[in-house]
Amino acid sequence: xxxxxxxxxxxxxxxxxxxxxxxxxxxxxxxxxxxxxxxxxxxxxxxxxxxxxxxxxxxxxxxxxxxxxxxxxxxxxxxxxxxxxxxxxxxxxxxxxxxxxxxxxxxxxxxxxxxxxxxxxxxxxxxxxxxxxxxxxxxxxxxxxxxxxxxxxxxxxxxxxxxxxxxxxxxxxxxxxxxxxxxxxxxxxxxxxxxxxxxxxxxxxxxxxxxxxxxxxxxxxxxxxxxxxxxxxxxxxxxxxxxxxxxxxxxxxxxxxxxxxxxx
Amino acid sequence: xxxxxxxxxxxxxxxxxxxxxxxxxxxxxxxxxxxxxxxxxxxxxxxxxxxxxxxxx
Numbered sequence: 001x002x003x004x005x006x007x008x009x010x011x012x013x014x015x016x017x018x019x020x021x022x023x024x025x026x027x028x029x030x031x032x033x034x035x036x037x038x039x040x041x042x043x044x045x046x047x048x049x050x051x052x053x054x055x056x057x058x059x060x061x062x063x064x065x066x067x068x069x070x071x072x073x074x075x076x077x078x079x080x081x082x083x084x085x086x087x088x089x090x091x092x093x094x095x096x097x098x099x100x101x102x103x104x105x106x107x108x109x110x111x112x113x114x115x116x117x118x119x120x121x122x123x124x125x126x127x128x129x130x131x132x133x134x135x136x137x138x139x140x141x142x143x144x145x146x147x148x149x150x151x152x153x154x155x156x157x158x159x160x161x162x163x164x165x166x167x168x169x170x171x172x173x174x175x176x177x178x179x180x181x182x183x184x185x186x187x188x189x190x191x192x193x194x195x196x197x198x199x200x201x202x203x204x205x206x207x208x209x210x211x212x213x214x215x216x217x218x219x220x221x222x223x224x225x226x227x228x229x230x231x232x233x234x235x236x237x238x239x240x241x242x243x244x245x246x247x248x249x250x251x252x253x254x255x256x257x258x259x260x261x262x263x264x
Numbered sequence: 265x266x267x268x269x270x271x272x273x274x275x276x277x278x279x280x281x282x283x284x285x286x287x288x289x290x291x292x293x294x295x296x297x298x299x300x301x302x303x304x305x306x307x308x309x310x311x312x313x314x315x316x317x318x319x320x321x
Contacts, residue, residue, distance in 0.1 A: 065274065067311070074308050087271055089309040095278035097302075097311035102274055 013212040014073070019050045021148045022110055024196035025253045026051045029109070029138045030058055032192055033257060038062050039104035042128060044093050044121070045111030049077030049086070056082040065098065067091030093121040101130035108137035110253070112177070113166040122184045131262040135186055138194060138255035139172025146252030148198070152210055155234040156219070159227065164215045177256035186258025194255055199248040203236055206247050277302075279313045294319065 037060035046052045046066030055064055064086035068074055074088045091097050093108070093115045106125035108115070115121040125135045140147045142165075147153065153163045170176055174191050181189045200206040211217055220228065239247050275284050275293065282297035292301045293309055300316040302309055 069312065071305065071308065071310075075306060078308070089275070089311050090315075091311040092278060092313070095313060097276050097278040097284075097309075098274060099276050099281065 013217075014048055014214050015050065015076075017209055017213045017217075018110075018148070019048060021196065021198060021251055022047075022050045023054065024198060025138060025140075025194050025251070026054050026109060027058075028194045028196060029253075029255050030054065032194075032255060033134070033136060035059050035105060035134070040102070041065070042096075042098070042103040042106040042125070043067070043086075044096070044106060044108045044125060045114065046074075046077060046086075046088065046109075047111075048073045049080045049082055049088070051107075051109040052077060052086050052088075053080050053082040056085050061085065063087075065089075065103075067093070067096065094124060096124045096128055098128045100127055103129050104133045105129065106133075106135050108139070110139050112137050112139045112180075113142060113168045113171040115171070116167050118168055118171045118180055119183065122180050126184050126186065126260055129260045131260050133260050134257055135181070135184070135260060136255070136257035137172075137177065138253045139177075141172060141174070141193075141252045141254050142166070142169040143173055144252065146254075148251035149210065149213070149216075150251075151235055151238055151249075152216065155231050155238070156216065158234065159231060161219065164219070172254050174254045177254055181256050181258040184258075185261060187261050189256065189258040191254060191256045194253040195250050196253070197248060197250045199246050202245040203239070203241065203247065206235075206239065207232065275309065275311065278311050279316070 039061055041055055041061045041064045043052050043066040046068050052066045055061055066086050066088045071090055077088050094117055106129045112118050129135055156163050178191050211220055240249055241247050277284055277295035277300060279300055280298045282295050284293040284295050287294055292303045294301045299319055301319045302311050302316050
């Protein structure tokens with residue numbers, strides 16, 4: 001494992017850094033998906049359970065299985081109220097521990113760029129979803145500048161720092177998502193952009209949130225005070241800070257959905 | 265140990281997709297076909313092929 005690999009082992013810190021953004025994107029995503037109640041859901045890459053919780057709250061699932069490779073994230077997920085319905089286990093998106101046709105919906109929430117071989121992950125979701133069921137995903141448009149902390153990453157790059165990247169940063173581009181879904185044999189494939197907005201109370205709120213990031217937090221902690229001050233100023237200059245000191249900005253994700261053919 | 269029979273019913277070996285059974289001592293889930301044993305840690309099944317051990321009969 002290299003220093004630039006992104007791992008998520010601390011659920012609570014991750015919640016503040018990314019969970020709030022995920023929640024916003026997830027709500028818009030579910031409005032678009034508009035699923036029926038009473039379905040059997042699979043949440044692939046459920047992480048700390050932020051999206052799983054939303055599923056249980058909003059979609060009245062009959063069951064939810066959540067899988068994720070990170071034990072630390074799952075331990076946090078299991079403390080959520082969703083765990084009265086949802087069950088969690090450690091698992092690999094490319095080798096799902098489920099039988100064929102076991103679910104009505106499989107979803108990868110903000111995950112597809114972390115899957116080493118996304119096409120294999122999509123094929124596995126198609127396998128475990130029954131004919132007529134839905135395979136769906138949404139992910140930050142990393143290459144299109146849609147990541148919630150793009151300003152931070154841009155400043156780090158400017159200072160010559162290596163920015164941690166998932167294995168497939170382009171996997172959630174709109175055309176790439178569509179291509180994966182069509183190539184997997186899914187039908188009625190649709191895509192859409194999801195733009196979400198978040199407000200930080202002030203720059204310190206933003207900065208302490210960023211320092212807790214699982215991906216870049218360690219890199220920031222390793223910088224000298226002078227380097228860190230420079231990085232801070234680069235962002236202070238570029239973030240949209242309003243008269244009240246609040247910072248409000250947007251992030252963008254892309255979403256895709258398709259149906260498993262009834263003849264598969 | 266809080267693994268319910270319903271839950272076991274939906275779990276499969278990620279390597280060969282066969283059924284898994286709870287070991288008598290509750291320490292893991294064993295594939296009925298390829299005999300891989302997946303550990304259970306903090307009540308969470310670790311269904312990762314890399315974490316499995318192969319246990320003969």
